[in-house]
Amino acid sequence: xxxxxxxxxxxxxxxxxxxxxxxxxxxxxxxxxxxxxxxxxxxxxxxxxxxxxxxxxxxxxxxxxxxxxxxxxxxxxxxxx
Numbered sequence: 743x744x745x746x747x748x749x750x751x752x753x754x755x756x757x758x759x760x761x762x763x764x765x766x767x768x769x770x771x772x773x774x775x776x777x778x779x780x781x782x783x784x785x786x787x788x789x790x791x792x793x794x795x796x797x798x799x800x801x802x803x804x805x806x807x808x809x810x811x812x813x814x815x816x817x818x819x820x821x822x823x
Contacts (some may be wrong), residue, residue: 772787
């Protein structure tokens with residue numbers, strides 16, 4: 743079993759074998775999730791490849807023109823004042 747120590751600031755260095763197994767690199771983010779079945783926390787990489795995001799946003803039914811986008815931006819800007 744791999745172990746780590748928590749610093750006085752609550753920080754932990756993730757051991758190199760765990761980082762390698764999760765595919766983590768410097769600057770990556772991680773998420774903690776509580777597993778109610780096991781009563782333990784689980785760590786997940788919070789980074790995703792650009793390819794994994796393909797299809798997450800559906801195509802609009804009607805294409806949006808540049809003019810439509812500019813009009814929406816102008817309306818948002820006017821309402822923010």
